[in-house]
Amino acid sequence: MANKEWPLWEVFIRSKQGLNHKHVGSLRAADADMAIENARDVYTRRSEGVSIWVVASNNVFASNPGDADSLYEPSDSKIYRHPTFYEVPDGIEHM
Amino acid sequence: MKELDIATLQKRFQEKIDNDIKIEPRDWMPDDYRKTLIRQISQHAHSEVVGMLPEGNWITRAPNLRRKAVLLAKVQDEAGHGLYLYSAAETLGADREETIDDLHSGVAKYSSIFNYPTVSWADMGAIGWLVDGAAIMNQVPLCRCSYGPYARAMVRVCKEESFHQRQGFEIMTTLANGSPEQKAMAQDALNRFWWPSLMMFGPNDAESKHTEQSMRWKIKRHTNDELRQMFVDATVPQAELIGLTVPDKDLKWNEETGHYDFGEINWDEFWEVVKGNGPCNKDRIDTRRKAKENGAWVREAANAYAEKRNKRKAS
Numbered sequence: 385m386a387n388k389e390w391p392l393w394e395v396f397i398r399s400k401q402g403l404n405h406k407h408v409g410s411l412r413a414a415d416a417d418m419a420i421e422n423a424r425d426v427y428t429r430r431s432e433g434v435s436i437w438v439v440a441s442n443n444v445f446a447s448n449p450g451d452a453d454s455l456y457e458p459s460d461s462k463i464y465r466h467p468t469f470y471e472v473p474d475g476i477e478h479m
Numbered sequence: 480m481k482e483l484d485i486a487t488l489q490k491r492f493q494e495k496i497d498n499d500i501k502i503e504p505r506d507w508m509p510d511d512y513r514k515t516l517i518r519q520i521s522q523h524a525h526s527e528v529v530g531m532l533p534e535g536n537w538i539t540r541a542p543n544l545r546r547k548a549v550l551l552a553k554v555q556d557e558a559g560h561g562l563y564l565y566s567a568a569e570t571l572g573a574d575r576e577e578t579i580d581d582l583h584s585g586v587a588k589y590s591s592i593f594n595y596p597t598v599s600w601a602d603m604g605a606i607g608w609l610v611d612g613a614a615i616m617n618q619v620p621l622c623r624c625s626y627g628p629y630a631r632a633m634v635r636v637c638k639e640e641s642f643h644q645r646q647g648f649e650i651m652t653t654l655a656n657g658s659p660e661q662k663a664m665a666q667d668a669l670n671r672f673w674w675p676s677l678m679m680f681g682p683n684d685a686e687s688k689h690t691e692q693s694m695r696w697k698i699k700r701h702t703n704d705e706l707r708q709m710f711v712d713a714t715v716p717q718a719e720l721i722g723l724t725v726p727d728k729d730l731k732w733n734e735e736t737g738h739y740d741f742g743e744i745n746w747d748e749f750w751e752v753v754k755g756n757g758p759c760n761k762d763r764i765d766t767r768r769k770a771k772e773n774g775a776w777v778r779e780a781a782n783a784y785a786e787k788r789n790k791r792k793a794s
Contacts, residue, residue, distance in 0.1 A: 414785040429555070449503070
């Protein structure tokens with residue numbers, strides 16, 4: 385207990401209304417409330433945000449970069465999912 | 480893992496680096512790349528944290544409220560920079576507490592410049608102008624470092640540092656335009672901080688054992704001597720503009736190279752300070768160690784409080 389290190393938290397900041405929260409880094413804090421207060425001091429000293437999320441780092445599950453080929457290849461090959469795949473006759477507007 | 484696999488991984492890794500594709504925490508990387516980064520990032524973090532001490536020395540004695548508010552904000556930034564960097568080091572698997580203990584036991588180094596004392600208010604000017612100026616010269620290319628979390632931390636740091644340098648130069652300008660005593664104070668600070676600032680870029684290229692590999696890995700983008708020259712070229716005209724004299728009798732503009740030639744750095748002094756024999760090495764580490772020891776009960780109490788609240792929520 386005496387020397388237990390505070391847990392690690394991932395910090396996400398919404399820079400202004402209308403935008404997504406974006407990962408900015410991490411910090412250590414004893415609990416979620418302290419993590420938010422610390423995130424305010426560490427990551428928003430110059431009005432960088434209007435909203436903060438903190439997530440305990442051990443609750444983040446990540447894909448394995450080694451699997452990238454098999455995970456994303458199926459979408460790479462489906463070029464017909466992009467509008468540029470289709471031919472539009474001259475003279476057609478707003479499509 | 481098979482020999483062949485490691486060779487393939489290594490090849491792919493270097494290809495990414497060569498193509499300026501960033502390396503992210505969960506990507507495969509050679510052990511030495513990881514070790515080099517942990518060493519560099521934690522040293523960098525320690526420098527930010529220890530760097531608060533020479534300036535903290537003057538917060539209560541700033542000449543007016545504006546200067547005091549500015550100095551407080553600057554020192555708070557240094558704390559923040561330390562925290563960005565410790566968290567970047569943690570993405571490589573470094574343990575934060577161990578990292579900090581390495582500083583306290585002397586295993587890890589920090590920038591030698593912070594082992595010099597700050598004996599007058601003008602030193603706040605010299606530090607902002609020269610020390611932060613040199614740090615910016617070092618850090619701007621690090622924004623393009625091959626390791627993603629380090630590069631992103633550097634982008635934030637560089638954005639914030641530019642005010643640090645300007646506030647220092649403003650202090651120097653004000654003193655240089657003030658009474659003869661004030662101008663002498665500014666000159667004295669420049670005299671004491673000039674050479675240690677040049678040492679901040681590290682040993683000459685021929686002596687720098689990490690440079691070559693770090694450049695191949697794109698952790699570093701310029702050599703120590705290149706960065707030092709850029710700093711001298713940028714700073715000398717600034718000193719001239721405010722009527723101060725750079726304390727180097729060999730300093731002169733070289734028409735042919737388009738750079739300033741400057742005198743030989745006292746490398747004996749540099750290595751002595753690195754080894755721990757600078758004017759303030761012991762004092763800096765003692766202060767950091769005490770801060771950790773004296774704060775132990777606060778960290779412990781915060782843990783106990785968090786635990787109690789968690790229990791209450793659960794019941």
